[in-house]
Amino acid sequence: MSITFYYTPNTSASRVHWVLEELGMPYDKVKLDLRAGDQHKPEFLAINPNAKVPALVVDGTPMFESLAIIIYLGDRFGVEKGLWPRVGSGEHAEALAWIVWGSVTLGGSIFRIFHNTSEWFPADARNAIQAESARQEFDGQLKILDQRLQGREYLVGDRFTLVDAANAAAIAWALSFIKVDTSGLSNVTAWLDRSTRRPANQATQGA
Numbered sequence: 408m409s410i411t412f413y414y415t416p417n418t419s420a421s422r423v424h425w426v427l428e429e430l431g432m433p434y435d436k437v438k439l440d441l442r443a444g445d446q447h448k449p450e451f452l453a454i455n456p457n458a459k460v461p462a463l464v465v466d467g468t469p470m471f472e473s474l475a476i477i478i479y480l481g482d483r484f485g486v487e488k489g490l491w492p493r494v495g496s497g498e499h500a501e502a503l504a505w506i507v508w509g510s511v512t513l514g515g516s517i518f519r520i521f522h523n524t525s526e527w528f529p530a531d532a533r534n535a536i537q538a539e540s541a542r543q544e545f546d547g548q549l550k551i552l553d554q555r556l557q558g559r560e561y562l563v564g565d566r567f568t569l570v571d572a573a574n575a576a577a578i579a580w581a582l583s584f585i586k587v588d589t590s591g592l593s594n595v596t597a598w599l600d601r602s603t604r605r606p607a608n609q610a611t612q613g614a
């Protein structure tokens with residue numbers, strides 16, 4: 408089997424990187440310099456026509472969208488490693504719900520905050536009202552997450568899964584540029600620390 412991972416550090420690719428390390432499978436890495444425009448080169452566009460990281464090529468089949476990649480890796484390789492529930496089980500249903508929520512609902516708020524505050528985007532494309540409205544949504548979603556984690560260590564079942572990696576990576580990235588009052592979020596704070604301390608995540612830092 409051959410797996411090639413296309414990534415840039417500190418982006419949406421980071422959670423896929425973490426997942427690949429958790430799975431402990433051999434893979435090749437190709438680092439793209441987004442500021443230099445590597446994502447627009449024809450050879451990368453042939454893999455992801457959206458010109459964004461991450462992308463993954465498994466035995467010649469290209470994939471993009473971090474959420475799709477993580478679910479694919481979980482279904483195909485994660486079950487036997489105890490990192491993903493068996494397809495068709497109740498826990499698999501919960502895993503899909505929480506991982507999609509983390510990417511689409513929570514992730515949507517994070518991206519709206521980023522797009523409306525980051526200097527990566529031109530000043531006239533940023534909107535303070537949009538940023539504030541997304542910020543309020545994000546605060547509410549963190550409370551929902553905190554309630555979910557009440558009395559439990561991980562989001563699904565009684566052990567760490569790729570759902571925790573996907574969501575913790577997104578939130579850790581968000582907290583690097585969004586100031587959050589974490590009082591009242593003790594479950595989220597403890598879960599984030601518990602998850603991000605894992606060796607597989609640490610191995611991706613600076614890589």
Ligand SMILES: N[C@@H](CCC(=O)N[C@@H](CS)C(=O)NCC(=O)O)C(=O)O
Pocket residue numbers: 417418419420441446458459460461471472473474
């Ligand atoms: N929904 C996509 C988002 C991918 C994305 O926005 N990637 C950004 C980095 S976080 C990117 O490659 N941007 C390059 C560009 O827009 O030129 C995913 O989860 O894979």
